[in-house]
Amino acid sequence: xxxxxxxxxxxxxxxxxxxxxxxxxxxxxxxxxxxxxxxxxxxxxxxxxxxxxxxxxxxxxxxxxxxxxxxxxxxxxxxxxxxxxxxxxxxxxxxxxxxxxxxxxxxxxxxxxxxxxxxxxxxxxxxxxxxxxxxxxxxxxxxxxxxxxxxxxxxxxxxxxxxxxxxxxxxxxxxxxxxxxxxxxxxxxxxxxxxxxxxxxxxxxxxxxxxxxxxxxxxxxxxxxxxxxxxxxxxxxxxxxxxxxxxxxxxxxxxxxxxxxxxxxxxxxxxxx
Numbered sequence: 726x727x728x729x730x731x732x733x734x735x736x737x738x739x740x741x742x743x744x745x746x747x748x749x750x751x752x753x754x755x756x757x758x759x760x761x762x763x764x765x766x767x768x769x770x771x772x773x774x775x776x777x778x779x780x781x782x783x784x785x786x787x788x789x790x791x792x793x794x795x796x797x798x799x800x801x802x803x804x805x806x807x808x809x810x811x812x813x814x815x816x817x818x819x820x821x822x823x824x825x826x827x828x829x830x831x832x833x834x835x836x837x838x839x840x841x842x843x844x845x846x847x848x849x850x851x852x853x854x855x856x857x858x859x860x861x862x863x864x865x866x867x868x869x870x871x872x873x874x875x876x877x878x879x880x881x882x883x884x885x886x887x888x889x890x891x892x893x894x895x896x897x898x899x900x901x902x903x904x905x906x907x908x909x910x911x912x913x914x915x916x917x918x919x920x921x922x923x924x925x926x927x928x929x930x931x932x933x934x935x936x937x938x939x940x941x942x943x944x945x946x947x948x949x950x951x952x953x954x955x956x957x958x959x960x961x962x963x964x965x966x967x968x969x970x971x972x973x974x975x976x977x978x979x980x981x982x983x984x985x986x987x988x989x990x991x992x993x994x995x996x997x998x
Contacts, residue, residue: 729804729826729962730756733865733932735763735837735918735955739797740773747952749799753779755948755959758804761835761865761932765795767817775799782806786835788817796820796835796866806831812857819850819866821857826964830860838869844889848896855900863962864902864933867955868893871927872904876914880925902933905945905960915947917956932960941965 732752739745739762752760760780767773767787775783782800794817800806808824818839823832834854839846847868854864872894874883883890897904906915906928916926932945941963948957 727964728756729758729964731759731761731833731863731865731932731960731962732757732957733761733763733835733867733930734957735867735930735953737764737766737953737955739765739767739795742773744952745773745775749779751952752957753801755957757959758801759806759833759863760799760801761833762797762799763795763835763837763867764793765797765817766792767795767797768792769815778802782808784808784811784820784822786813786817786820789815791817794818794837796837798822798833798835812853818846819853821854823857823859829964832858832860832862834858834862834864834866836864836866836868838867840869843868843870843885844892847893851896851900851902858900861938862902862934863938863960865931865958865960867930869929871929872931873907876907876912877916877928878923878925879914879916879927880923882923882925884923897933901935903936903939905932905934905939905942906947906958908939909942909945917947917950917958918954919950930955930958932958934960934962938962 736748767785769787769789772785772787780799781802784798786796788794796817798820806824806826808822811822813820818837820835870885871877871883875881916928917930918927920927942960944961946959950956
């Protein structure tokens with residue numbers, strides 16, 4: 726069994742070489758293998774050449790129009806990840822990467838949500854991810870949303886309407902994703918960001934995975950706010966050998982509306998009598 730450490734981190738800019746070095750060394754000391762970086766501020770016209778000796782595989786979704794976005798995924802040199810495919814937008818807001826570690830397929834997703842009209846955008850993005858993801862999946866990012874205001878905001882108030890929050894949470898749950906930190910720290914409070922605009926501490930940063938994978942995750946923690954205005958979030962996964970071709974099962978909810986369901990249920994009851 727091998728450990729896999731995933732980190733999601735809004736770094737608020739990664740263009741300065743000194744800051745890149747600080748971030749990489751900090752993550753290396755934290756034993757991170759897969760890092761999901763938001764707000765790199767890389768633009769499509771200028772993405773720095775990254776060949777850091779500690780993280781030797783980099784994937785980017787830079788923004789065409791803005792220097793305030795950008796997401797990247799970096800792989801530590803000790804992790805034998807073989808990339809098979811990537812999917813990203815042109816606005817520097819999401820990046821999905823899938824490939825192999827050994828014989829097992831993994832999908833790593835990185836999301837940086839907008840600070841307005843979040844519901845429609847997140848529902849659409851998680852739908853794209855649902856069609857894309859294969860194997861064992863880990864999705865991290867700064868959603869710019871407090872999903873549970875009573876616990877995840879010191880003011881217990883969300884700028885996002887309740888109906889929109891329910892829409893976002895339903896979309897995430899419909900694809901089987903679970904909030905790792907919330908599941909491991911039920912009822913607890915901790916925050917990843919201080920909002921001066923709202924004068925409150927908030928948990929905006931997440932790492933999601935599915936229920937089966939979460940059973941092999943012994944810990945999930947929030948780090949200190951040191952090199953950015955956000956705290957990193959860490960998830961520790963015990964890698965296990967899984968059958969080749971493992972895929973993420975998801976219920977097709979439209980089947981629940983089918984008129985054949987009652988007939989099928991009746992037939993199954995009769996069959997197993």
